[in-house]
Amino acid sequence: MTTFGMRPPTLEQEVTRELLPHDAVVDLGRERAEAGIEDVLGALDADLVGLAPVKTRIREIAALLLVDRVRARFGVETGRPNLHMCFTGGPGTGKTTVATRMAELLHRLGHVRKGHLVSVTRDDLVGQYVGHTAPKTREVLKRAMGGVLFIDEAYSLYRAENERDYGVEAIEILLQVMENQREDLVVILAGYRDRMDAFFSSNPGMGSRIAHHIAFPDYSTAELEEIGRLMLQGEGYTLAPETEEVFREYIGLRREQPRFANARSVRNAIERARLRHAGRLVAGSEPVDLVALTTLLPEDFRASRVFHGGAT
Amino acid sequence: MRITQGTFSYLPDLSDAEITLQIAYALENDWPCSIEYTDDPHPRNDYWEMWGLPMFDLKDPAGVLLELNECRKTFPSHYIRLTAYDARYGRQTTALSFIVQRPAKEPGFRLTREESADRQVRYTLHAYAADRPEGERY
Numbered sequence A: 001m002t003t004f005g006m007r008p009p010t011l012e013q014e015v016t017r018e019l020l021p022h023d024a025v026v027d028l029g030r031e032r033a034e035a036g037i038e039d040v041l042g043a044l045d046a047d048l049v050g051l052a053p054v055k056t057r058i059r060e061i062a063a064l065l066l067v068d069r070v071r072a073r074f075g076v077e078t079g080r081p082n083l084h085m086c087f088t089g090g091p092g093t094g095k096t097t098v099a100t101r102m103a104e105l106l107h108r109l110g111h112v113r114k115g116h117l118v119s120v121t122r123d124d125l126v127g128q129y130v131g132h133t134a135p136k137t138r139e140v141l142k143r144a145m146g147g148v149l150f151i152d153e154a155y156s157l158y159r160a161e162n163e164r165d166y167g168v169e170a171i172e173i174l175l176q177v178m179e180n181q182r183e184d185l186v187v188i189l190a191g192y193r194d195r196m197d198a199f200f201s202s203n204p205g206m207g208s209r210i211a212h213h214i215a216f217p218d219y220s221t222a223e224l225e226e227i228g229r230l231m232l233q234g235e236g237y238t239l240a241p242e243t244e245e246v247f248r249e250y251i252g253l254r255r256e257q258p259r260f261a262n263a264r265s266v267r268n269a270i271e272r273a274r275l276r277h278a279g280r281l282v283a284g285s286e287p288v289d290l291v292a293l294t295t296l297l298p299e300d301f302r303a304s305r306v307f308h309g310g311a312t
Numbered sequence B: 001m002r003i004t005q006g007t008f009s010y011l012p013d014l015s016d017a018e019i020t021l022q023i024a025y026a027l028e029n030d031w032p033c034s035i036e037y038t039d040d041p042h043p044r045n046d047y048w049e050m051w052g053l054p055m056f057d058l059k060d061p062a063g064v065l066l067e068l069n070e071c072r073k074t075f076p077s078h079y080i081r082l083t084a085y086d087a088r089y090g091r092q093t094t095a096l097s098f099i100v101q102r103p104a105k106e107p108g109f110r111l112t113r114e115e116s117a118d119r120q121v122r123y124t125l126h127a128y129a130a131d132r133p134e135g136e137r138y
Helices: A028-035 A037-047 A052-073 A095-108 A133-144 A167-180 A193-202 A204-209 A221-234 A241-256 A262-283 A290-294 A298-302 B016-028 B061-074
Strands: A085-089 A117-120 A148-151 A186-191 A212-216 B033-038 B049-055 B079-086 B093-101 B109-115 B121-127
Touching: A028 A037, A028 A052, A037 A052, A037 A095, A052 A095, A052 A212, A085 A095, A085 A193, A095 A117, A095 A148, A095 A186, A117 A133, A133 A148, A133 A167, A133 B061, A167 A204, A186 A193, A193 A204, A221 A241, A221 A262, A241 A262, A241 A298, A262 A298, B016 B033, B016 B061, B016 B079, B016 B093, B033 B061, B049 B061, B061 B079
Parallel strands: A085 A186, A085 A212, A117 A148, A148 A186
Antiparallel strands: B033 B049, B033 B079, B079 B093, B109 B121
């Protein structure tokens, strides 16, 4: 049986915690553990190789949000921090991966309500005819609310060579929402260093509204090797001891060649090695065991054109 | 006369915080929300004007509230309602619909009697506001 009647609204906003007295002491370590930040930061450290400046900045942001939360419990009101970010770096340096983690981290810290990531490019924001851009951009912004909007290759929004390009309209709407609805979404722009610099110099409003410019450095050979190992581990492969040397040599050679895309190139190399591995097993007539099925041999990499002076 | 249509219409008007909670409930159930407005709130007028397209793939009520406030700005004295559609097989219908804005002054309806054959009387409702042209009613 249900009884009908007026029920007072139980609003989340009304459930405010009792303010702490002025002489109270708060254990920040316990606060961290309660928020579950350590899981995300720990996973970030374990899964992402290198990227020291990025990790430092993320730790700082996490600390700021945590301190803000504790301050609020004492009744010290702070404006919401501006967390719009710009990731710059070469291809394959982990910008998208970090953005996904960022969404989860900001959600755990209570900065965004849902913690989903909406990843878009110019095509999703800019329309094809007059009056098409604004609804399209607003649509994307609405979808991203409560989470993180990740704009890949953001520099392409502004095309200096075409003054009638609709990208400017999308930028204006973005700016408006970034400024007025800071509590509803966080915008992360990503792109190559030089092009993003050009983008910001032609859109000073955008540059000044982004507080965190984070540069993603290119990986060293040792880091790429570590990344490759993690990828192989994730897919259930191992390198035979003599393959390790060949793999290292491969990465060293590939770095010098054009169109090198850091971790993405390593992934592609592994994909091709898997193809050769499978081809070799099927071509051979003898039965295979688990070791043969999971171990990549030197010839799987040696066959690559990289070793014969060509790309890929 | 206060018009009562849809869910919650006998309750006091919902505040924005309460509307947000209702939208959150709809989104939790995967019901896309849409916003409709009219200045002809006759009970038999089912088809109100659509404010943009229904909003699919939203995760957070802030997006719906953004559009709602846009609509309020454009039509400050129209009726506006929020509709949540349940697209599941077997239901495929409006799951939740409630008024989120009403004009400050609602003159109400006049009862019109029409005498027809054999002393039969037919009744019909006529909104006082509907005498004025569309857009100037409230």
